[in-house]
Amino acid sequence: MKNTGDRRRTIYDVAKAAGVSISTASNALNGTGRTNAETRERVRRVAEEIGFRPNALARGLLSKRSHAIGMLTNDTYGRLTLPMAAGVSEVLVDHGVSVFLCATNNDPRLAQLHLEALLDRQVDGIIFTATRLDLAPPVQLSRLPIPVVYVFAEGPADSVTFFPDDEQGARLAVDHLKELGRSRILHITGPRDYLAARIRAQSYLDACGDGAEAMFGEWSEEWGHEAVQTVFARPGPKPDAIFCGSDEIARGVIDALRDLNVEIPTDVAVVGFDNWEVVARQTRPPLTTIDMELKELGHRAGLAILSLSKGEPVPAGITRLPCRLVVRQSCGSPLQSD
Amino acid sequence: MKNTGDRRRTIYDVAKAAGVSISTASNALNGTGRTNAETRERVRRVAEEIGFRPNALARGLLSKRSHAIGMLTNDTYGRLTLPMAAGVSEVLVDHGVSVFLCATNNDPRLAQLHLEALLDRQVDGIIFTATRLDLAPPVQLSRLPIPVVYVFAEGPADSVTFFPDDEQGARLAVDHLKELGRSRILHITGPRDYLAARIRAQSYLDACGDGAEAMFGEWSEEWGHEAVQTVFARPGPKPDAIFCGSDEIARGVIDALRDLNVEIPTDVAVVGFDNWEVVARQTRPPLTTIDMELKELGHRAGLAILSLSKGEPVPAGITRLPCRLVVRQSCGSPLQSD
DNA sequence: AATTTATGCTAAAAGCTTTTAGCAGAAAAA
DNA sequence: TTTTTCTGCTAAAAGCTTTTAGCATAAATT
Numbered sequence: 001m002k003n004t005g006d007r008r009r010t011i012y013d014v015a016k017a018a019g020v021s022i023s024t025a026s027n028a029l030n031g032t033g034r035t036n037a038e039t040r041e042r043v044r045r046v047a048e049e050i051g052f053r054p055n056a057l058a059r060g061l062l063s064k065r066s067h068a069i070g071m072l073t074n075d076t077y078g079r080l081t082l083p084m085a086a087g088v089s090e091v092l093v094d095h096g097v098s099v100f101l102c103a104t105n106n107d108p109r110l111a112q113l114h115l116e117a118l119l120d121r122q123v124d125g126i127i128f129t130a131t132r133l134d135l136a137p138p139v140q141l142s143r144l145p146i147p148v149v150y151v152f153a154e155g156p157a158d159s160v161t162f163f164p165d166d167e168q169g170a171r172l173a174v175d176h177l178k179e180l181g182r183s184r185i186l187h188i189t190g191p192r193d194y195l196a197a198r199i200r201a202q203s204y205l206d207a208c209g210d211g212a213e214a215m216f217g218e219w220s221e222e223w224g225h226e227a228v229q230t231v232f233a234r235p236g237p238k239p240d241a242i243f244c245g246s247d248e249i250a251r252g253v254i255d256a257l258r259d260l261n262v263e264i265p266t267d268v269a270v271v272g273f274d275n276w277e278v279v280a281r282q283t284r285p286p287l288t289t290i291d292m293e294l295k296e297l298g299h300r301a302g303l304a305i306l307s308l309s310k311g312e313p314v315p316a317g318i319t320r321l322p323c324r325l326v327v328r329q330s331c332g333s334p335l336q337s338d
Numbered sequence: 339m340k341n342t343g344d345r346r347r348t349i350y351d352v353a354k355a356a357g358v359s360i361s362t363a364s365n366a367l368n369g370t371g372r373t374n375a376e377t378r379e380r381v382r383r384v385a386e387e388i389g390f391r392p393n394a395l396a397r398g399l400l401s402k403r404s405h406a407i408g409m410l411t412n413d414t415y416g417r418l419t420l421p422m423a424a425g426v427s428e429v430l431v432d433h434g435v436s437v438f439l440c441a442t443n444n445d446p447r448l449a450q451l452h453l454e455a456l457l458d459r460q461v462d463g464i465i466f467t468a469t470r471l472d473l474a475p476p477v478q479l480s481r482l483p484i485p486v487v488y489v490f491a492e493g494p495a496d497s498v499t500f501f502p503d504d505e506q507g508a509r510l511a512v513d514h515l516k517e518l519g520r521s522r523i524l525h526i527t528g529p530r531d532y533l534a535a536r537i538r539a540q541s542y543l544d545a546c547g548d549g550a551e552a553m554f555g556e557w558s559e560e561w562g563h564e565a566v567q568t569v570f571a572r573p574g575p576k577p578d579a580i581f582c583g584s585d586e587i588a589r590g591v592i593d594a595l596r597d598l599n600v601e602i603p604t605d606v607a608v609v610g611f612d613n614w615e616v617v618a619r620q621t622r623p624p625l626t627t628i629d630m631e632l633k634e635l636g637h638r639a640g641l642a643i644l645s646l647s648k649g650e651p652v653p654a655g656i657t658r659l660p661c662r663l664v665v666r667q668s669c670g671s672p673l674q675s676d
Numbered sequence: 677a678a679t680t681t682a683t684g685c686t687a688a689a690a691g692c693t694t695t696t697a698g699c700a701g702a703a704a705a706a
Numbered sequence: 707t708t709t710t711t712c713t714g715c716t717a718a719a720a721g722c723t724t725t726t727a728g729c730a731t732a733a734a735t736t
Binding site: 359365399401 | 712713714715716717718720721722723
């Protein structure tokens with residue numbers, strides 16, 4: 001008597017098969033109202049048998065909660081979005097909440113279209129994410145009737161926002177280098193107009209004090225390569241460690257150092273930022289780097305939007321989640337499996 | 339009289355404001371039934387004014403079509419999934435269809451959970467995607483009441499499936515090398531138990547004939563590096579071109595060649611596979627490679643599931659979409675901007 | 677014995693939309 | 707004039723669930 005595939009079973013089918021009314025069936029299944037234990041069991045058994053599953057549309061229509069949220073991203077080739085989206089999805093699926101993924105391509109028309117579709121679908125909330133921390137969303141998200149959470153993206157002043165703690169991450173890198181006895185630490189990072197780059201650089205400067213130098217450039221291997229060549233070509237003392245603003249830069253740095261016959265980590269230790277495994281694992285030697293815990297960011301954002309959608313209070317403002325140091329072999333630490 | 343944010347406007351509000359019945363309002367808005375042109379315009383204007391947008395839940399409940407689909411993936415760090423998902427989303431948003439993203443992490447329990455949630459939500463179809471072509475889905479997808487499309491993943495024999503055309507892609511690479519006058523072409527690729535690796539290798543062998551050699555190993559830079567060392571250490575003629583099974587391998591190959599002071603492309607030309615920009619653009623010289631057109635795969639899968647969900651016929655079986663040669667500088671072609 | 681309380685169930689409404697069937701009135705045909 | 711056709715609208719049903727209000731019956735209290 002399993003569902004024979006002709007059409008989905010409804011609670012009406014359950015009620016009929018169990019010989020009770022629809023309301024009793026509903027009460028029995030949800031544990032609401034007053035039901036005899038025996039009836040309750042019977043209804044549940046019957047529901048199980050015929051393969052009844054409540055229609056989420058009907059349920060959402062009534063409760064005005066769709067148990068779905070939208071995730072708006074402007075990143076399409078992103079190593080950032082998918083780990084976060086997976087984190088969101090992972091933490092919400094156990095609460096019966098599904099995630100609409102909307103890739104806006106940074107196109108305002110597309111963003112507007114997606115936003116309207118999400119509202120029409122009565123989503124319980126929206127998570128906005130971007131590839132840059134300081135880029136405004138391509139669409140007006142502030143006066144919405146549903147909660148919005150920003151993750152890896154800047155929202156209005158009083159919004160709920162999650163960022164990786166760039167300052168702490170940078171400190172983690174510098175402290176690690178210092179603990180290993182390095183004293184002349186150089187910082188090579190991305191463009192100065194990226195907030196994240198500025199924060200990391202400032203944290204590095206605060207930690208290293210006099211003689212510290214932050215070189216801003218591009219988020220590319222090429223820039224890392226070029227910066228190293230510049231530094232090693234000019235007169236004066238050479239660094240014994242380089243803290244890079246991204247793993248890609250670190251990769252360029254490592255290549256350039258090898259070209260110069262500088263030993264890693266003996267002569268110069270290198271730390272990256274991102275823990276982008278496919279890069280960090282493949283450098284020679286494998287790269288010690290900072291992980292931004294993207295999945296955890298997704299978890300937190302998911303839980304926040306869940307609370308907000310239930311009307312529970314969530315502290316507004318920016319929450320910065322700690323980064324994690326991933327030790328590989330580019331700093332001369334005791335070799336350890338990763 | 340714009341929506342003041344207290345609650346969403348319903349068609350009841352439209353009807354009242356326009357002084358007509360609910361059915362007339364619905365007919366006017368959808369162009370169904372018989373309506374006077376003047377009334378129709380008035381209703382539409384009023385709807386616009388008060389910011390009415392139909393509730394997708396109610397609509398879906400009635401029509402039994404939710405205008406949403408699910409995308410099931412077992413890849414979480416994927417450079418593959420997001421471009422495809424973006425392609426799907428992009429092509430469907432204009433048809434009013436939204437996409438649920440479900441990351442299964444290759445965990446059958448999670449996959450089952452997601453699948454049930456999707457069915458409860460009455461999705462119109464499911465797109466399954468994986469990181470490997472020949473991996474079975476972690477959950478039973480065959481006897482579902484809704485259509486399923488497989489993309490970059492293997493489905494049952496009679497299912498609708500989209501793959502990149504690995505054979506054509508490999509041929510593209512080999513032909514390109516031959517046209518440039520290379521004759522001793524070597525193939526370095528991933529593990530033999532990957533279907534894609536076998537297809538590409540076979541295509542390469544067919545095109546190159548006698549003396550061709552396919553070396554199977556890992557999908558890693560390290561393997562590319564190691565393979566080159568092996569080949570150049572042994573006696574006998576050396577290749578004048580290397581076709582790599584992935585951009586990562588190509589990267590390792592290029593590094594190893596540089597270590598051996600072999601000039602690229604003068605002595606050896608290199609072609610990759612993936613057009614994974616962040617790798618292919620950063621090698622020195624930038625890598626000529628094969629693009630699998632992941633976004634286009636997403637487009638096609640999206641259109642296929644759309645047709646299927648409307649009951650329109652879609653040819654079953656495997657459709658292989660052509661790959662594209664991306665010329666950069668690792669083969670000695672005339673330098674061109676990319 | 678008469679009244680109150682508790683128990684287990686059900687009918688009906690609500691949530692929002694689309695579709696079906698059908699009702700008046702006007703215009704056209706007989 | 708009477709009958710038919712057409713036009714423009716509306717009431718009501720359907721889609722599936724949860725919740726509210728309430729109805730019998732049995733048990734407990736006065």
